Amino acid sequence: MTPPIKISFSLVIYKHSYSQIAELLDSIQKVKLDARIFVVDNSPTDKFQTQIPPDSKIEYIIAGKNLGYGSGHNLVIRKLLNWSDYHVVLNPDILVTEETILAMVNYIDKHPNIGLLMPKVLYPSGEIQYLCKRFPTPFDLIMRRFIPSFLAANLKERMNRYELKHKDYNQSMEVPNLSGCFMLLRTEVLRIVGVFDERFFMYLEDTDLSRRINMQFQTMYYPEVSIIHQYEKGSYKNLRLLKYHIVSAFKYFNKYGWFFDTVRSTINRRYN
Numbered sequence: 001m002t003p004p005i006k007i008s009f010s011l012v013i014y015k016h017s018y019s020q021i022a023e024l025l026d027s028i029q030k031v032k033l034d035a036r037i038f039v040v041d042n043s044p045t046d047k048f049q050t051q052i053p054p055d056s057k058i059e060y061i062i063a064g065k066n067l068g069y070g071s072g073h074n075l076v077i078r079k080l081l082n083w084s085d086y087h088v089v090l091n092p093d094i095l096v097t098e099e100t101i102l103a104m105v106n107y108i109d110k111h112p113n114i115g116l117l118m119p120k121v122l123y124p125s126g127e128i129q130y131l132c133k134r135f136p137t138p139f140d141l142i143m144r145r146f147i148p149s150f151l152a153a154n155l156k157e158r159m160n161r162y163e164l165k166h167k168d169y170n171q172s173m174e175v176p177n178l179s180g181c182f183m184l185l186r187t188e189v190l191r192i193v194g195v196f197d198e199r200f201f202m203y204l205e206d207t208d209l210s211r212r213i214n215m216q217f218q219t220m221y222y223p224e225v226s227i228i229h230q231y232e233k234g235s236y237k238n239l240r241l242l243k244y245h246i247v248s249a250f251k252y253f254n255k256y257g258w259f260f261d262t263v264r265s266t267i268n269r270r271y272n
Contacts, residue, residue: 005105006034008084012072013092014042018051021092029057030098033105036080040072069180070196070205077195081187085109089183095228096182103225104184115189115217116210118178120169120226129229130163131179132221134271135211135264141249164271175221176214176267180206181229189217199255202241203248208255214267 009028013021021039028037040061041048049060061075073089080087086105090096100119108117121129134140140162143155160166167173183206193212196205210219256264 004034005086005109006036006084007031007086007088007101007105008036008038008076008080009088009090010038010040010073010076011090011092012040012042012067012069013048014066016043016048016092018048024090024092024094024096025056025058027096027098028101031101032098033102036084038076038079040067040075042066042068042072068198068201069203070200070209071198074195074198077187077190081191084187087185087187087190089180089185091181091229093230094182095230100225100227104222107222107224108184108186108220111218111220113218114220115186115193115213116178116219117184117222118175118182118220120221120223121179121181121229122226124228124230128169129179130165130169131181132164132167132169132173132175133177133207134162134164134268135177135261136162136207136252137261137264138249138253138258161272167271169221170223172223173221174218176219176271177207177210178219178221180209182227183209185213186217189213192216197255199251200248202244204245204252205248208252211256211263215263 011021011024025037025039028035037058038061039048039058040063042063042065046062049062052058052060063072063075067075077087086108088101104117104119108114118131121131123129140158143159164175193209193216195209197208200208213219
């Protein structure tokens, strides 16, 4: 008899209330798999702990300080690498159904070379989010974040290609760079390529992990199911988050190369 699939979930919060993520946690708890759910709290206080219903199956981890996104998830991933078959990294601003999770697990379980799977991602309005990307160049990130829209219009074709808008977002496809808002990861693959690089406090840790997985396994976009991502674009509104974004970009390009990155060039050419 085949043993039941074991799956774990982690989300990292910072000054959130239980009401902000109650619907997400309720959906996860309904999943009919051998599941474990972890909330890592990077907040300066532990008041969230008192808000979790006493009969909840959620395990609450107090980080003690703001560890950042990847490091917070790593607390859970390292703990479960030898228990889970699959691990799901979630943003707190995600809404997902039990049916979506089960469909994704069923799909990745039938395709053993897939290391990372991401569903179609929608805004609350139902509009699609273009979160499938090529590997970034310095110019891509500068253009997306700093070039005014009236100037960026002249570079729209390049931006569209970076976000793979010329591809069919209604078809499953292998994508080199997938968003960290919802990552279904095969834990066997994480034991091979490693967990999130903790040099990235916030931003680009998902690009870095996607890249390392993509070098040895498939990183797939699976639009047969979808999630809602409220996508606040914090670094566009908050100077502290903007600083994190810039610092992470420097670390990313120092790691892989600013202008001479042969892996980036070779893989990106496949998506022209």
